[in-house]
Amino acid sequence: SACTLSPEGPPAPGELLALDRQHVWHPYGPMPGREAPLVVESASGVRLRLAEETQGRRELIDGMSSWWSAVHGYNHPVLNEAVREQLARMSHVMFGGLTHEPAVRLAKRLVDITPEGLEHVFLADSGSVSVEVALKMCLQYWRSVGRPEKRRLLTWRGGYHGDTWQPMSVCDPDGGMHDLWSGVLPRQVFADAPPAGFEAEPDEHYVRHLRELIARHADELAAVIVEPVVQGAGGMRFHSPAYVRALREACDEHGVLLVLDEIATGFGRTGALFAAEHAGITPDVLCLGKALTGGYLTMAATLCTARIAEGISQGPVPVLAHGPTFMGNPLAAAVADASVGLLLTQDWAGEVTRIEQGLREGLAETASLPGVREVRVLGAIGVVQLERPVDMAAATRAAVGEGVWLRPFRDMVYAMPPFVTGDEDLARICAAMHAAAARG
Numbered sequence: 001s002a003c004t005l006s007p008e009g010p011p012a013p014g015e016l017l018a019l020d021r022q023h024v025w026h027p028y029g030p031m032p033g034r035e036a037p038l039v040v041e042s043a044s045g046v047r048l049r050l051a052e053e054t055q056g057r058r059e060l061i062d063g064m065s066s067w068w069s070a071v072h073g074y075n076h077p078v079l080n081e082a083v084r085e086q087l088a089r090m091s092h093v094m095f096g097g098l099t100h101e102p103a104v105r106l107a108k109r110l111v112d113i114t115p116e117g118l119e120h121v122f123l124a125d126s127g128s129v130s131v132e133v134a135l136k137m138c139l140q141y142w143r144s145v146g147r148p149e150k151r152r153l154l155t156w157r158g159g160y161h162g163d164t165w166q167p168m169s170v171c172d173p174d175g176g177m178h179d180l181w182s183g184v185l186p187r188q189v190f191a192d193a194p195p196a197g198f199e200a201e202p203d204e205h206y207v208r209h210l211r212e213l214i215a216r217h218a219d220e221l222a223a224v225i226v227e228p229v230v231q232g233a234g235g236m237r238f239h240s241p242a243y244v245r246a247l248r249e250a251c252d253e254h255g256v257l258l259v260l261d262e263i264a265t266g267f268g269r270t271g272a273l274f275a276a277e278h279a280g281i282t283p284d285v286l287c288l289g290k291a292l293t294g295g296y297l298t299m300a301a302t303l304c305t306a307r308i309a310e311g312i313s314q315g316p317v318p319v320l321a322h323g324p325t326f327m328g329n330p331l332a333a334a335v336a337d338a339s340v341g342l343l344l345t346q347d348w349a350g351e352v353t354r355i356e357q358g359l360r361e362g363l364a365e366t367a368s369l370p371g372v373r374e375v376r377v378l379g380a381i382g383v384v385q386l387e388r389p390v391d392m393a394a395a396t397r398a399a400v401g402e403g404v405w406l407r408p409f410r411d412m413v414y415a416m417p418p419f420v421t422g423d424e425d426l427a428r429i430c431a432a433m434h435a436a437a438a439r440g
């Protein structure tokens, strides 16, 4: 091709962009690329350093935590040291027939801090795969105990569980993300989306709707899978923990397993260490990812109860037939253990409450902007809901002009800042959200 990187010296951002556009897929992007992504040179604390000045800015405050993950910020000395130490021992070894301290330590830590009753840990390499593993566990459990007809899944509308095959089948069927595959994906059972509002009084009609649907399909349902309390990529909506509790009760009553996808909500984001705690329940299977490694490396985890593990292990095929090459990766496990340890030794709940208050105060005036339907805040998550689809390019430009990195999408401008974001930076994130909502 005409475009190559010059052999000497650092490439000019323009050169990188030309090659990026020609060769590199981006999330939900076309080929060749249509957007001109910003080239990031380095990142430290809550700041992304750009390779070239953009709208007068060389540094941007990160309002996104790299999609919920970088809770401690970038280039953190404790996390850097954990990676460095592990790197000096080994970066990876296969997990078949071998084990190592980082994986065992992490697994034990996750069992200790997640809701009581979750005892076994599968260390997968991405959130979507951890959901695949969770669903596979549930289906295999029922096969193993002689109920192979229980292989459908129930979820509520408005959800998002990942981009691989089975997770796609439980994403919002009307959300547009996976419309292309409707009719090809396994047909699951969809309840209505939960009524909005974390603190809203639970709607009895809705609870009845959930219970009836589970009762009606119980004979064919392996599991219910939902995101508790916050539906993320499907629309950034919050709902009452009472609905999660109602699912637990209905699942118990009708012999259906409950999977909670806490890939986005886990590790403090909603104000509880895990969103399941708001509901006071233990799921049969729990998916974790994103903030698990503090955003350093790719790793996710699927936890399950003894009942599921025993069911599988006593079945006709007494193994869980899943084993990715990078399962239990020592570097990722070491930094995950350090990241969770760092979180727990800090007043994470205090920091999340501080950010929650900062977002509420900082976005108070945004709610009355023309074109804004509502502002909602829960924990370290702030959402400006517009009345129309956002102009992504214009909204992003408005935020960058304020020195902040945001990624508005659909009809929303939203932020989930790192927990270490200081008050001044948080105020700037709010100002950028305001500007993005006004101009996007």
Ligand code: PMP
Pocket: 126, 127, 128, 129, 131, 160, 161, 162, 163, 227, 232, 233, 261, 262, 263, 264, 289, 290
């Ligand atoms: N479930 C939820 C709730 C998520 O937010 C995501 C990531 N957006 C996933 C699953 C998929 O995780 P990953 O992108 O790491 O595959």
